[in-house]
Amino acid sequence: MERLILFSFLLISSLLLAQHQDKVDFTHTEVAIQINPDAREVVAEVIYTFEVLGKVDSVFLDARNMDFFSIRLDNKKVKFNNNGKTLSIYKKLKKGKTYALILRYKAKPKQAVYFVGYEDDIDGNEQIWTQGQGKYTSHWLPSIDSMEEKIEFDLDITFDSTYKVVANGKLQNIKEAEGLKTWSYDMQKPMSSYLLAFAIGEYDKKELTSASGIPIENYYYPTDHQKVESTYRYTKQIFDFIEDEIGVPYPWQNYKQLPVKDFLYAGMENTGATIFSDSYVIDPTAFNDKNYVNVNAHELAHQWFGNLVTEKDGNHHWLHEGFATYYAYLAEKEIFGDEYFYWKLYDSAKQLHELSKKGEGEALTNPKASSFTFYEKGAWALLMLREEIGGAGFKEGMIRYLKKHQFKNVTIQDFLSEMELVSSQDLTDFKELWLNSSIFPFEKAKEHLIGNSIAVNDLLKLKWELTTSLEDNQKVIQRYWDATTSEALKARIILEYHKSLSMDFIRKAFDSNSLKIRQALATTFDKIPPALMAEFESLLNDKSYITIENALYKLWVSFPKDRTMYLDKTKNIIGLPNRNVRMLWLLFAVLTKDYGTTDLKEAFMTQLFEYTSPKYDMDTRQTAFGLINGIFKFSDQNLLDLINATIHHSWQFKKFARNMLDELLKEDDQRKRIINLSKQLKDDELRYINTKLNSQ
Ligand SMILES: [Zn+2]
Numbered sequence: 001m002e003r004l005i006l007f008s009f010l011l012i013s014s015l016l017l018a019q020h021q022d023k024v025d026f027t028h029t030e031v032a033i034q035i036n037p038d039a040r041e042v043v044a045e046v047i048y049t050f051e052v053l054g055k056v057d058s059v060f061l062d063a064r065n066m067d068f069f070s071i072r073l074d075n076k077k078v079k080f081n082n083n084g085k086t087l088s089i090y091k092k093l094k095k096g097k098t099y100a101l102i103l104r105y106k107a108k109p110k111q112a113v114y115f116v117g118y119e120d121d122i123d124g125n126e127q128i129w130t131q132g133q134g135k136y137t138s139h140w141l142p143s144i145d146s147m148e149e150k151i152e153f154d155l156d157i158t159f160d161s162t163y164k165v166v167a168n169g170k171l172q173n174i175k176e177a178e179g180l181k182t183w184s185y186d187m188q189k190p191m192s193s194y195l196l197a198f199a200i201g202e203y204d205k206k207e208l209t210s211a212s213g214i215p216i217e218n219y220y221y222p223t224d225h226q227k228v229e230s231t232y233r234y235t236k237q238i239f240d241f242i243e244d245e246i247g248v249p250y251p252w253q254n255y256k257q258l259p260v261k262d263f264l265y266a267g268m269e270n271t272g273a274t275i276f277s278d279s280y281v282i283d284p285t286a287f288n289d290k291n292y293v294n295v296n297a298h299e300l301a302h303q304w305f306g307n308l309v310t311e312k313d314g315n316h317h318w319l320h321e322g323f324a325t326y327y328a329y330l331a332e333k334e335i336f337g338d339e340y341f342y343w344k345l346y347d348s349a350k351q352l353h354e355l356s357k358k359g360e361g362e363a364l365t366n367p368k369a370s371s372f373t374f375y376e377k378g379a380w381a382l383l384m385l386r387e388e389i390g391g392a393g394f395k396e397g398m399i400r401y402l403k404k405h406q407f408k409n410v411t412i413q414d415f416l417s418e419m420e421l422v423s424s425q426d427l428t429d430f431k432e433l434w435l436n437s438s439i440f441p442f443e444k445a446k447e448h449l450i451g452n453s454i455a456v457n458d459l460l461k462l463k464w465e466l467t468t469s470l471e472d473n474q475k476v477i478q479r480y481w482d483a484t485t486s487e488a489l490k491a492r493i494i495l496e497y498h499k500s501l502s503m504d505f506i507r508k509a510f511d512s513n514s515l516k517i518r519q520a521l522a523t524t525f526d527k528i529p530p531a532l533m534a535e536f537e538s539l540l541n542d543k544s545y546i547t548i549e550n551a552l553y554k555l556w557v558s559f560p561k562d563r564t565m566y567l568d569k570t571k572n573i574i575g576l577p578n579r580n581v582r583m584l585w586l587l588f589a590v591l592t593k594d595y596g597t598t599d600l601k602e603a604f605m606t607q608l609f610e611y612t613s614p615k616y617d618m619d620t621r622q623t624a625f626g627l628i629n630g631i632f633k634f635s636d637q638n639l640l641d642l643i644n645a646t647i648h649h650s651w652q653f654k655k656f657a658r659n660m661l662d663e664l665l666k667e668d669d670q671r672k673r674i675i676n677l678s679k680q681l682k683d684d685e686l687r688y689i690n691t692k693l694n695s696q
Helices: 011-017 222-231 235-246 293-302 318-336 338-357 371-389 391-405 412-423 428-436 442-452 454-468 473-483 487-500 503-511 515-522 530-541 545-558 560-570 580-591 598-610 618-631 636-645 651-665 668-680 683-695
Strands: 024-036 041-052 056-062 066-073 079-082 086-093 098-107 113-116 127-130 150-160 164-167 170-177 180-186 198-201 204-209 215-220 255-260 273-277 309-311 408-410
Touching (some): 041 056, 086 098, 150 164, 198 255, 204 222, 215 222, 215 235, 235 293, 235 318, 235 391, 255 293, 273 293, 293 318, 309 391, 318 371, 318 412, 338 371, 338 442, 338 487, 371 412, 371 428, 371 442, 391 412, 412 428, 442 454, 454 473, 454 487, 473 487, 473 503, 487 503, 487 515, 503 515, 530 560, 545 560, 545 580, 580 598, 580 618, 598 618, 618 636, 618 651, 636 651, 636 683, 651 668, 668 683
Parallel strands (some): 215 255, 309 408
Antiparallel strands (some): 041 098, 056 086, 066 098, 113 127, 127 198, 150 180, 164 198, 204 215
16 A cells, blocks of 8 residues: 555554464456445345365354345355354365355445545446455455455456446456446456455556566546546556566566546555555656655556455555565665655654654554554665675575465564574574564665765765855855755755845746756745845746745735746646646635636636545545635535535545534634534434534
8 A cells, every 4th residue: 555645544453353273275256346336335146165174063254244234155044143344154174175155135334435536417427436454344245254264266247338337457358237337357366355345437448567477457538538648647667667677577467557537545455456646647747746656656566466466354454565565665776866866765764763862763564663664664674685695695585485485474583583694694683673573774775875865965964064164155065055966955955944045046046947846946035125126026937836836826926927937827727636826726716806807706706616626536625625614615515515525435634624614613703603504414423523513
């Protein structure tokens, strides 16, 4: 998985609770499901084949809030108990025998399956998709939550024939009847149930083939066909690089990537079928601000680390996230160069060091560590292990580890044992320093960076000189500036030291024509000095929406006389997927006295206010709520949209909306308005509002 923003989730501890049945081995599952979106319902038949490894008189499946119509073991009625969490089957099972368990059921999943776009009047934006990790597949399929049970799943899904249906595995055929299509997907290898997935929506796809012959399918909304290249840029390069770098062939039949709206994370590595947030569906300009490359590589690396070999439990989570992050960094190094790689490592080392100094460092063997620790410290640990035993041994050990444990579960010790074997080294010290200790070994990391990156080394030397030297700051900086070819270093100098630099220096920096340096310049100065007016105006032409947003904001604030000109210049720009430039533009267009007629202003206002609607993605909505609330008063529709957001499936967005609503409820007039609007609320919205109104 890849986090969207930094947070520590409760997933690990919940995975620890899943039980493992060691006397029964589930080998194969055939699933045939039909989805009824209006009722938010899944109706299915599933056939489990399992082998009995030792005499036992019951077997269970995790099954949450399901209604079973029929439960048959080897085609006979069987005693069972369904307690709403697990389905237990009671039968004296014989060692060595294989059984078939056939279940027919209905479920209304409260989580793990998400219905998006069904509440608005837009045609074609409907989506249904799953998220297994941290959410439990057993909400829609009776299955085994324990990651230790690996099963070969074949999925048949029946749905309205106008939509595309994607699931793990290879598409075998599509049968059409009476406006419905049944899509049959086949897996050939076993996987843990949290990696099972499907997604339904209006999609087209672009197909590629990896150097090794693996079919890669990149999905997109038909309306986004012009963003396909920039969204999926470098996909084949990433795939070929990672497969080659790991040294073990990609383990699955094919690979698919599919964006969905309001996804819970940045991306999720379902086996052969990565689902990711459509906030990564971008045009070529946005590529310079925020692109899919890192998530693309990260989820792909999980196809080996997580999917092919799976942690035994949360104590070994490093083997998933640390490894996926490490290989994603290497892929970025391959594409964007050494500099990019070492600056990223420098930033993560600094942050890890800060946490460590505050006593908030965490061990990688701590199952409750934050995702930041698992990802960033995890990648560092692997990088330093490679340093310790050398590239060739590292690769050989990795291949041995993957081959030995493929399609099985692993522990950190399983991995270290292979590395010890190939290197003939005792890795006890490494384990202590990098995995068991909660302290981040910053000096070791720094040493590595200094030895490998001239630019990072220069920054550290510059910082040192500025604190110790008696020379004028600008002179010191100038020396470093002239001596380096690193744009990233120059950008950092601007960010950190622009206050000690002369106008002349800054103006020359603008002239560099480097997008990176200019991105940094756009963030400097809250109020633009008149001497730099022309330079800041030139930023409005840059190929970066963040730069344009910063420049528009600062120019509008700093030079009131030219507001109309700035607005005219930027009136056709939408910006990032969260419409950053457009929303700021609408706000300024409304606030600029002599811009547009009263009618036009009204239209701008309407447009801005509309962005809080569930029609839009949660990033756009969140930005709009923030902007409108800060300056105007919410319309009734805004308030209804906000209440709607308090029950959203993304907990970050939900939390944002709930906090904002709490603030509004403190104001008497807003509280009255909200009470008046209650009549228009849907059941679940009303339930939430009532708890709020009654508690205060
Ligand atoms: Zn991940």
